[in-house]
Amino acid sequence: MQPMQHQMMGYDRAITMFSPDGRLLQVEYAKKTVRQGSTVIGMICKDGVLLVADKRLPDKLIVAEGVEKIFPIDDHLVATAAGIISDAQVLVDHAQVKAQQIKVTYGVDSDTLSIVKDVCSLKQVCTQSGGLRPFGVSLLIAGIDNNNSKKLYKTDPTGIYFQYKATVIGEGEPEIEPILFKEYKDDLSVEQGLSLSIKAMMKALNDKFESGRIDAAFVNAENRTMERVDKEKISKLIEEHKK
Amino acid sequence: MQPMQHQMMGYDRAITMFSPDGRLLQVEYAKKTVRQGSTVIGMICKDGVLLVADKRLPDKLIVAEGVEKIFPIDDHLVATAAGIISDAQVLVDHAQVKAQQIKVTYGVDSDTLSIVKDVCSLKQVCTQSGGLRPFGVSLLIAGIDNNNSKKLYKTDPTGIYFQYKATVIGEGEPEIEPILFKEYKDDLSVEQGLSLSIKAMMKALNDKFESGRIDAAFVNAENRTMERVDKEKISKLIEEHKK
Amino acid sequence: MQPMQHQMMGYDRAITMFSPDGRLLQVEYAKKTVRQGSTVIGMICKDGVLLVADKRLPDKLIVAEGVEKIFPIDDHLVATAAGIISDAQVLVDHAQVKAQQIKVTYGVDSDTLSIVKDVCSLKQVCTQSGGLRPFGVSLLIAGIDNNNSKKLYKTDPTGIYFQYKATVIGEGEPEIEPILFKEYKDDLSVEQGLSLSIKAMMKALNDKFESGRIDAAFVNAENRTMERVDKEKISKLIEEHKK
Amino acid sequence: MQPMQHQMMGYDRAITMFSPDGRLLQVEYAKKTVRQGSTVIGMICKDGVLLVADKRLPDKLIVAEGVEKIFPIDDHLVATAAGIISDAQVLVDHAQVKAQQIKVTYGVDSDTLSIVKDVCSLKQVCTQSGGLRPFGVSLLIAGIDNNNSKKLYKTDPTGIYFQYKATVIGEGEPEIEPILFKEYKDDLSVEQGLSLSIKAMMKALNDKFESGRIDAAFVNAENRTMERVDKEKISKLIEEHKK
Amino acid sequence: MQPMQHQMMGYDRAITMFSPDGRLLQVEYAKKTVRQGSTVIGMICKDGVLLVADKRLPDKLIVAEGVEKIFPIDDHLVATAAGIISDAQVLVDHAQVKAQQIKVTYGVDSDTLSIVKDVCSLKQVCTQSGGLRPFGVSLLIAGIDNNNSKKLYKTDPTGIYFQYKATVIGEGEPEIEPILFKEYKDDLSVEQGLSLSIKAMMKALNDKFESGRIDAAFVNAENRTMERVDKEKISKLIEEHKK
Amino acid sequence: MQPMQHQMMGYDRAITMFSPDGRLLQVEYAKKTVRQGSTVIGMICKDGVLLVADKRLPDKLIVAEGVEKIFPIDDHLVATAAGIISDAQVLVDHAQVKAQQIKVTYGVDSDTLSIVKDVCSLKQVCTQSGGLRPFGVSLLIAGIDNNNSKKLYKTDPTGIYFQYKATVIGEGEPEIEPILFKEYKDDLSVEQGLSLSIKAMMKALNDKFESGRIDAAFVNAENRTMERVDKEKISKLIEEHKK
Amino acid sequence: MQPMQHQMMGYDRAITMFSPDGRLLQVEYAKKTVRQGSTVIGMICKDGVLLVADKRLPDKLIVAEGVEKIFPIDDHLVATAAGIISDAQVLVDHAQVKAQQIKVTYGVDSDTLSIVKDVCSLKQVCTQSGGLRPFGVSLLIAGIDNNNSKKLYKTDPTGIYFQYKATVIGEGEPEIEPILFKEYKDDLSVEQGLSLSIKAMMKALNDKFESGRIDAAFVNAENRTMERVDKEKISKLIEEHKK
DSSP states (O other), rough: OHHHHHHHHHTTTTTTOOOTTTTOOOHHHHHHHHHTTTOEEEEEEEEEEEEEEOOOOOSSOOGGOOOOOOEETTTTTTEEEEEEEHHHHHHHHHHHHHHHHHHHHSSSSHHHHHHHHHHHHHHHHHTTTTBBOOOOEEOOOEEETTTTTTTEEEEOOOSSSSEEEEEEETTTHHHHHHHHHHHOOTTTHHHHHHHHHHHHHHHGGGOOOOOOGGGEEEEEEETEEHHHHHHHHHHHHHHHOHH | HHHHHHHHTTTTTTTTTOTTTTTOOHHHHHHHHHHHHHOEEEEEETTTTEEEOOOHHHTTOOOOOGGGOEEETTTTTTEEEEEEEEEHHHHHHHHHHHHHHHHHSSSOOOHHHHHHHHHHHHHHHHHHHHOOOOOOOOEEEEEEETTOOEEEOOOOOTSSSSEEEEESSSSHHHHHHHHHHHHHOOOHHHHHHHHHHHHHHHHHHGGOGGGGGGEEEEEEEEEEEEOOOOOOHHHHHHHHOOO | OOOOHHHHHHTSSTOOOOOSSSOHHHHHHHHHHHHHOOOOEEEETTTTTEEEOOOOOOOOOGGGGOHHHHOEETTTTTEEEOOOOHHHHHHHHHHHHHHHHHHHHSOOOOOOHHHHHHHHHHHHHHHBBBBBBOOOOOEEEEEEEEOEEEEEEEEEETTTTEBBEEESTTHHHHHHHHHHHHHTTTOOOOHHHHHHHHHHHHHGGGGGOOGEEEEEEEEEETTEEEOOOHHHHHHHHHHHHOO | OOOOHHTTTTTTTOHHHHHHHHOOOHHHHHHHHHHHHHOEEEEETTTTTEEEOOOOOOOOBOGGGGGOEEEEEEEEEEEEEEOHHOOOOOOOOHHHHHHHHHHHHHHSSOOHHHHHHHHHHHHHHHHHHTBBOOOOOEEEEEOOOTTTOOOEEOTTTTTTTEEEEEEEEEETTTHHHHHHHHHOOTTTHHHHHHHHHHHHHHHHHGGOOGGGEEEEEEEEEETEEEEEEEHHHHHHHHHHOOO | OOHHHHHHHEEESSOOOOOOOTTOOHHHHHHHHHHHHHOOEEEEEEEEEEEEOOOOOOOTBBGGGOOOOEEEETTTTTEEEEEOOHHHHHHHHHHHHHHHHHHHHHHHOOHHHHHHHHHHHHHHTTTBBBBBBBEEEEEEEEEEOOOEEEEEEOOOOOOOOEBEEEEEESHHHHHHHHHHHHHHOOOOOHHHHHHHHHHHHHHGGGOOOOOGGGEEEEEEETTEEEOOOOHHHHHHHHHHHHH | OOHHHHHHHHSSSSSTTTOOOOOOHHHHHHHHHHHHHHHHEEETTTTTEEEEEEEOOTTTTBGGGGOOEEEEEEETTEHHHHHHHHHHHHHHHHHHHHHHHHHHHHHHHHOOHHHHHEEEEEEHHHTTTTTTTTEEEEEEEEETTTEEEEEEEOOOTSSSSEBBBBBEEEHHHHHHHHHHHHHOOTTOHHHHHHHHHHHHHHHHGGGGGOOGGEEEEETTTTEEEEEEOOHHHHHHHHHHHHH | OOHHHHHHHTTOOOOOOOOTSSSSSHHHHHHHHHSSSOOOOEEETTTTTEEEEOOOOOOTTGGGOOOOOOOETTTTEEEEEEEEEHOOOHHHHHHHHHHHHHHHHHHSOOHHHHHHHHHHHHHHTTTBBBBOOOEEEEEEEEEOTTTOEEEEEEEOTTSOEEEESSEEEEEHHHHHHHHHHHHHTTOOHHHHHHHHHHOOOOOOHHOOOOOOGGGEEEEEETTTTEEEOOOHHHHHHHHHHHO
């Protein structure tokens, strides 16, 4: 049978069904949602872990600063997402509660991986239980662990996660991934990483690009605290790349 | 496959299903309900946040003052809606309870954004769990926060929200949005904003326009309290625009 | 697509589904049930709020007085309905309990609008949750509030309500509404309103009209108490209109 | 669309669905079950309320006295049914418990109407909630209230009830109703009513008629107690009508 | 529409659906299961109530004595069944618990009819609630009540019951019922009833008949206790009929 | 209608549906699973109850001793199964818990029949409640009761059980059953029964036969304890039959 | 009927359905998922139990060490998986909790088989209950029991398990299984087993092979503790095989 036939026969109508070739089609469709989402980039830098996001502002009277694409989970943990942003919010809320529970119960900061696993466990449930749809969103989760190691994870709608040095998700992936493969290096500073990310975003967004769309933040490796990059710095970098 | 084919194959029959191109069709249909709703306008003004609504009175023996389109959530928080008004009522009831809980638990007024997030979280649930339909309504939520900053948010049926300076939803959007883009300015007073909104409503409603259909209220930035605009003021502004 | 096509494709098979043009077809069908129901009229009069109902007696050995079409909710609150009467009974039972709760908890009579909102909230649930059908009934709710203001509300199967001066629902609406538009005045007495209502009912029912079919009651504005209109008064008014 | 088309399109497959013309088809089918049920007659007489039932004995070794068609609810309350008798049993059990609760809680006999409303409320639930079918039975409920007023109610599968002077349900309705319309009078004694009912049953059952099929009981208006009519009296009346 | 059309249109796919002619098709199919079940006979005799069952042994290495077709409910109460025997077991278990509860709560033996009603109430639930199928079994329940009256009831898959003098269910019904009509008399002794039953079974089973297939038991009217008929007596009676 | 038509019309898609000829098709399909399962034999011998099973090893690096086909329930009770072995495990776990409960509550060993009934009751539930499938497995349960009587039961997917002297289930049934009919005798010793079973297995498995596939155990009638037959004894018996 | 026909008729749309030939098609599709998973090998060696996994890195900026394919359950117990890795995570989490419970409750290390049975019991539930899909993953579970015996189990999506000396699952099975059959011996050391596994992986992955993809760990038979094989050792072995 061809994929088209699997659709005709309804294997893609419920998350509780495998298709005859062993695929979960609803999860694959959810991944398409992610590939159409607005672009986000994550990057391990020598002095922190950086997240850069396209805020994709639908309308010119929107308050750009009011659009959230980078979500703090804890002081040392931050997430961004491509796909359905209201789905992402549910996962981030879940992660925030989990991080607080770990802090209160064990008196230590949560490990990035623990939070990633917890998010993925919630995603997995939505790929196995009837009466639910999979989460239509991939998260990038960045953190600095207690031992000061820098972490960057990507979670997909299946609830599978991978650890990355640098990665991109959303509609800009086809243009930006080759740039990362070529130009990313382990010893970039957050500043250099930001410059690389903005250059890549500009290329991907092309003439839809606007300074106000870019949001950026990083977890500082020294004090293990999230810092938002201010608009001026972003604007300045954009100007440099325009030259 | 074409959209028509997705409909033929039933991807739009349940909220728990993605279509093969990664869309949630039931949510998109709910957005159509919103686009057919009666028009509401929101606007940040220098002395308050203004909401103006068309009450769309179906019948001439209706008591116009008895028709609610602007719903108080708390002293400093107010909402209006386009779409299914009984759906809006559920969300407003939910927001009122939440605002009271925050007041009682923390002894402070609720932040506009917290209320918006809470409303959107309830909306998101209705886009992911079987046995429910999405809310067929978009809300505009206006408030003045503790720090006196003026806030205006729009929430859609997906549970996604954006912060606006000025916006319009409902059937009048295509006519009114260009007017806002052109004539809205940050430093309008509530009085000027009201005048602009009424002018835009008159244009959109055209010959269906009637003075009794317009409802307006604002949260006063000074005392952080909602005030309803009285009928006489509205009538006077209409007369001025008629000239 | 045409409406017929939406039916062919099943958008009208469950309350949890929007049609591609953003409609809830099951709710629209429920409204048809209402339009086929037996006629009821509500009217704000200067000395009370009047409800007049056609009891539609299917069979000549029925005890006409035993047929309930006007349901007391509290001393100062009364309802009537067009559509499925057993559905109306559920809503009235719900309203009675709510009115008692308010009396017991706050020591005051319930406000008409609070009761209307409560009834509509129950109706809304039945338009959003799977495994239920919408209520196939519209209610007219009449009351005199604590401040002696006279109130008349209509609630539809969606859970939307409007406040009226005078209105009619059920199969007689097309004939009776124009009469109300033309002849209703704010300063009618209950007696005059009753006469107008009976005249309108006679026109709508035409040769199916019979004296025993008409039920009438009003909430007296002076003592805030419901009074049933006795059969003799109704018969007398009918005789007058026959001349 | 024609009714046949509504069936083709499945509007009659679930109780939670209205058809496009605003009907609940499953409830209408349940009413057909009632019309095919064995005949029962109820009648208000000057000295009591009478119920007469055809027991429809499928088999000659059945113990006719062991077949229940007339069910006591309380001393002063009795019911009979046409349709699915096991459905009737559920409703009668429910009514018995309710009557006992009223007696224990308030120290008074239950009002006939309260019991009727309670039965109808259970019936209504089964017309609105998914995963259930409507009750396939109509009940006649006869009682003498505390104020000695004689009551006879009919409840249909929708949960709608009417109060009657005399009525008939089940397969014999088309033949027996005209007889009641013509010959029933308010001042019949129970004995005369029984004679009339038997005559009507004989006509309706025609050559399927047999003395053992008839069951009869009445609530005596004087002592407010149910009495079963003995077989001899029934046989004697049959003989008289045969002459 | 013809029955075949009702099947084509799916009215027989769920217990929660009436067909357009007011039938519950799943219940009718369950009755077919009963008509294909192995034969059981019940009979009121002057000195007890007798049950005789065909055990239908599928295989010659089965231990015939280990096959249960006659189930004790209490000392004075016994049941047998035609249809799905594992369904019967559920009902018998239910009846046993009920009988014990009555004994413990009221200190008296349960009345046969109470147990029958309880079994039928469980059966009725399975004809009205979705997610269940009807019980595919009819029970014969035999008992001697406290007042020494002899009782025999038949319950069908609808939850309807009838009291019998003598009856037969299962595949042998068409052959055995005429024999009972002709030869059963009220004053048969248990011994004579057993002889009649065995003769009827031999005729119905014809050349499939084997002595080991027959199981028989009765409740002795004198001591109100169940007694199993021993194999020798059965064999002897068979021999007599073979002559 | 033909069986094929019943399939076309979906009577075999859910356990909660009878087909028009009164069959539960899902249960019949589950029985096919059993008939394709690996063969197991049970046998009452004069000194114990014997179970012999084919372990059907899919792969030559499997540890044959690690494959369980004979499951202890209690010291004196043992089971084996044909069909889905993970289904069998659920039933055995259930039986083990039940046997322990009886021991703890009543201080006696559980009766074989009680355990069989308990297993069958769980199986029956899965043939009547929606949202479940029937168990795809038949169990043979062997035990020695407190009174030292030897018991062997077979339970099928319907939850029906029969007591046997000797029986076989699984793919080898067609070849092995005639051998048992012909050669099984009540007075075989466990040793002789084992020899007979192995001979029958060799015939049924033919050239797929391998010594490592055979598992055997018996409950010793003397000490009421299960004993596993060691590999050497099995190998020796195989050699004898090869001669 | 042919398999294709079973698909056309929907027997493969829900886990609660058997196909007419007694198969659970959803479980068979889940097994296909496993056969497409990345390859894992398990092997009993004379000094430990070895697991070797292909990590299948989708992207070159992935942190290879951050990819988990070998999951510790307890000190002496370790698992790996082929199929949906987020499904495996659920099962491993479940196993970890179970192992801790046994340790805390009984004060002993959990037996490998107990953990395997527990995992399989969870898998079985997902093959029998509606509203769930089967787990799309097979696990290899390796452990050293308290008595120092070395154990290796494979569990499939049905919840069936087998004990192995050496086995392979995932896409590499067709190439690697013959190598194991030919070259595996009971007396290999962990070092030799690792060399054999790597050789087999290289053959199966062919030119997709990369040193960073291979993950390996074993439970040391001496101290009953899991040890991860370091990258250098793996690289060295690869080099040797390249020669």
